[in-house]
Amino acid sequence: MTEARRIVIAPQTGQSISVERGDIIRIIDPQGQQVADLWAFVTDNRSALDWLSTSQTRDINERLFPRVGEHFYSTRGVPLLTLVEDASPGPHDMLFPACNRWLYERAGLPDHPSCQDNLVRAFEAVGIVLPAVPDPVDFFQNSLPSPDGRLDVIASINPPGGSVALRAERDLLLVVTACSVDFHPTNGDRCTEIVVEVTKGD
Numbered sequence: 001m002t003e004a005r006r007i008v009i010a011p012q013t014g015q016s017i018s019v020e021r022g023d024i025i026r027i028i029d030p031q032g033q034q035v036a037d038l039w040a041f042v043t044d045n046r047s048a049l050d051w052l053s054t055s056q057t058r059d060i061n062e063r064l065f066p067r068v069g070e071h072f073y074s075t076r077g078v079p080l081l082t083l084v085e086d087a088s089p090g091p092h093d094m095l096f097p098a099c100n101r102w103l104y105e106r107a108g109l110p111d112h113p114s115c116q117d118n119l120v121r122a123f124e125a126v127g128i129v130l131p132a133v134p135d136p137v138d139f140f141q142n143s144l145p146s147p148d149g150r151l152d153v154i155a156s157i158n159p160p161g162g163s164v165a166l167r168a169e170r171d172l173l174l175v176v177t178a179c180s181v182d183f184h185p186t187n188g189d190r191c192t193e194i195v196v197e198v199t200k201g202d
């Protein structure tokens with residue numbers, strides 16, 4: 001069996017991770033209640049910039065979030081990732097944007113780390129300047145819509161060690177962040193690390 005690549009994403013930071021078609025990516029929340037944001041960009045077709053689209057994924061699956069066995073799709077409707085296991089109680093989110101510096105400024109917290117800045121930095125570290133910031137997949141985020149349409153983010157209920165596993169359907173550059181929100185119960189009132197394990201597929 002091939003050894004897994006193990007990437008530790010420190011609290012309130014993010015990292016880019018290259019994966020190949022067939023790789024299994026497990027996103028683990030070791031301490032519990034920590035939201036992990038995920039982006040995916042296609043790297044096996046440089047002539048066509050394409051990335052994971054949360055709105056296309058909702059549309060094609062006709063659901064707020066894929067079930068196990070369903071895909072996350074690109075802006076062109078191409079399957080990029082398959083959710084192969086959900087070893088968490090959920091819920092997960094695909095409605096919210098990444099936390100960003102303006103959100104923290106509105107909360108009276110200038111110069112605060114954010115998932116959006118961490119995404120941009122993770123790309124700059126590999127020489128890519130993003131023209132725009134797509135919306136992320138927010139694993140373990142507890143923000144299901146209320147029946148009246150209200151959207152509240154409440155504390156994640158993910159237990160320590162809760163995880164999800166994805167299979168790459170294309171060669172991708174992923175970015176995973178350990179969400180920076182610490183002024184709101186999103187991450188259980190404390191920001192902790194996220195671990196990503198990548199194993200080669202068959």
Ligand SMILES: [Zn+2]
Nearest residue numbers: 099115179180
């Ligand atoms: Zn965040």
